[in-house]
Amino acid sequence: MKNFRISVKTLFFLVLLGISAFEPGFSVFGENWVLAGQKFSFAQKGTESSASARLAEVLPQLILEQVAENSIRSVSAQEQLDRELYSLQTERLSLFLQLSKEYKTRDALLLSKNSVRELKKAVKSEEEKIEELEKKIDQNLSDTEKVKEKFAGQVAFEKGVSPAEGEGNGTEKDAGFFENFRFPFARRRQGEFERVSENVVIYKNDPSVLFSVSDAAGEGGIESFAFNKEVSAAKINALLTGKISLYGEYVSVTVQLYLFPGGNCQPAVTEVGNVNDLASIAQNLSRNLMPQIANSLPVRIKIEIEPPEAAKTGIVSVDGVIVPAKEDIVVDAGVHSITVSASGFEKQTVNYGFAGEDFFTVKTTLRPLVMGSLDICLKKMAKGVFYFNALNSSEVDEENLYASSTVNGRPILGVFENSEGETAFIYIPEKLAKDENTLTINARPFNREESIDRQRRRMYTAYSALICSLVPTFFTVGNFTAVNNSYSAGRAGFDEVSKWQKYSYYSIGVSCAAGAWFAFEMVRYLFTANEVLPATAGSKK
Known part of the structure; x- marks a missing residue:
């Protein structure tokens, strides 16, 4: 039996599942299982x-x-055996074709070689290739017999036939470290085998x-x-x-x-x-x-609803079909969606792959449904409409300063739209989304896309000016350095050095101004881009 809990206790289940994954005999997931028509x-x-x-x-x-859709297949030992045998058969056929080619090449050497020495050398080379291929074929045949022996016992077990004495059923291996544990998840049971589960998919997904x-x-x-x-x-x-x-x-x-x-x-x-x-x-x-x-038996699911008040009126649906809440549910192995609801409590839904075991327990704790309303106003009054969670709306103007929104104990994401059609997103955190609360928010509706695009062009203009200003700066600073070095060597006059020093100072000043302009515009751009984030409401003082 596996327990699955829609809470922190899922961690305990994952630890058990992780330990069991190391022990042969449990189901592991492989690749997709492709179904075609x-x-x-x-x-x-x-x-x-x-x-x-x-x-x-x-x-x-x-x-x-x-x-x-959402199906999982448990691959049988016979199916795994057929796959390995087919892979070995394909390899064997390929090796045989190579062998026949080498034999024909060797026989043709008698007609293509004039020298006895060359003939012996070429024949020896071909015979080495032939010998190598024959060894590979023999190894392939040996591997085929080993694969048959490996699956023989389990195939017989799945067919309900007792394996002959001396044949394995996939369970004779030493359990090793896990045999010392007293827990049932760490010990093999008679007839267990390493099963592979694969997701069923449609051929070409169509x-x-x-x-x-x-x-x-x-x-x-x-x-x-x-x-x-x-x-x-x-x-x-x-x-x-x-x-x-x-x-x-x-x-x-x-x-x-x-x-x-x-x-x-x-x-x-x-x-x-x-x-x-x-x-x-x-x-x-x-x-x-x-x-x-x-290829697996149906699984049985037990639903446990907490608290007891919710269990009395609990309604359970599996894949959209309502089932008795107080009875075990029998479904095919695979991914299923279970929804639990009760009067006065919030609805919860879980999607889970029920496979690898024949019994599951789903435990869920429903949260009480919080109902009520709150009032919210703008810091700077503007005529428009508040839209909350796409469920309700409320208009505000000079006469109706406060908009009203229902609350359910969850955060509220909304939009304020002014009379010109400009919008601003708003956010009310869970700690403030309470009944009878009065909040205020600094929502500034404007065309954010146009504003960001305009500010981005300004930033790029400042960046272009900075890059262009660096050209004369590098030129004048470089000339000043060269002339200054010439003056030190006695090959240039003081006036020439002074002139290029002055030019370099002017160029550096322009580049610094362009750099400051670019930094200013970049900060403005970041602030403008940040305006797309919702404005957060606060308590009205």
């Missing part, structure tokens, strides 16, 4: 009209829309995109290597296929889920309905397919 076919011949062809495309698209294979792969069938190769190349883990039987206005749809690599077929799901209500057919099919897609 294929255009359905018809069981009857002669029904492939334009309308029915459209039906064969729409049905898998509708099923994919219903199936994959349910309207259906997958199709080449004609050659299609002729070989779903279980053929060519079909597996094309599906695996598209990084698809599961493929939905279907057969349609059409009689008048009624249709029977049989859908099967194939897992890749391997093309293992899951039990078929059949639904009958009216062709004018395809959405209901797709919804029923997707609901029956979910256990196969999730």
Whole structure:
């Protein structure tokens, strides 16, 4: 059992989860599990009209829309085994092609080499390559047997077959350090294995995109290597296929889920309905397919509401559907949104991935709902309208100096708009958003975008003047330095030195003035940009 609490106590749960993550036998998250759909076919011949062809495309698209959102799949040992075996098989085929190429190259050397010495040297080089490839193939075959042995016990365990004596079920390894703990989360249970959980995603993230294979792969069938190769190349883990039987206005749809690599077929799901209500057919099919897609037992969730006053009138909804608040909820493993509300209390919502365990407890403490109103006025009177939290509005003018806003114990973000349409954001902190409070705020509405743009142009103008002033400054200071050095060496007169000194002082003065101007305009720009922040209200004195 896992506890999930919408409070600081979540930290304790995370610590337990972090410790358990080090222990094999617990679920870990891998990559995405990609689900695709294929255009359905018809069981009857002669029904492939334009309308029915459209039906064969729409049905898998509708099923994919219903199936994959917020789903999590628990990958079985058989599926992990198939993936590793396919990877080794692909590597083995590649090595064999390289081996055949090296054999052909070696045999061709007899016709291409004239010298016996060169022939022996070239043949020896090729035989070394051949030997290396043969070693890799032998290692691949050895790894294949090891992988089969690794998963044999767990595959048998999942199928309900007792493994033969001497075969492992993934649990014989020494528990090591964690075996000394007395806590159940740190000890393996019989039959446990390192399970992998993956997020279910739609092929190309678009349910309207259906997958199709080449004609050659299609002729070989779903279980053929060519079909597996094309599906695996598209990084698809599961493929939905279907057969349609059409009689008048009624249709029977049989859908099967194939897992890749391997093309293992899951039990078929059949639904009958009216062709004018395809959405209901797709919804029923997707609901029956979910256990196969999730590959995990449903989870049970217990909702605990505090305080007791809130629990008496508590209303619980899961994914928008109201459920009994005092009974355990049974849902498919995956991400679900749980909302808890009660009369006189604030509503709370949590989204969480319920997977890896069969029972969860969700504990939530509802906050009392604070209701009331406060008054607020401008420091400098202006005719306009206050808008608070996009929920209510209140006008102010010379006769009505105070605007009124409801409070609920939360901060208030609002806007003041004057009669010219200029706006200013306002903010009322939580400590001041209390019933019967009287506040004041210095809200100055004006066109902030235009003001910032104007001030930015002024800053850039001052910066340009500073940069331009540095050119004569560097020139005059450089000449003064050169002439001064010449005067020290007796090669220049005093008047020349005095002239360039005066010019350098003038240039430095202009650059200093330009620098001060730029600094002034930059500070003004920063203050202007800061005006976009909301004005904070204060207590009226």
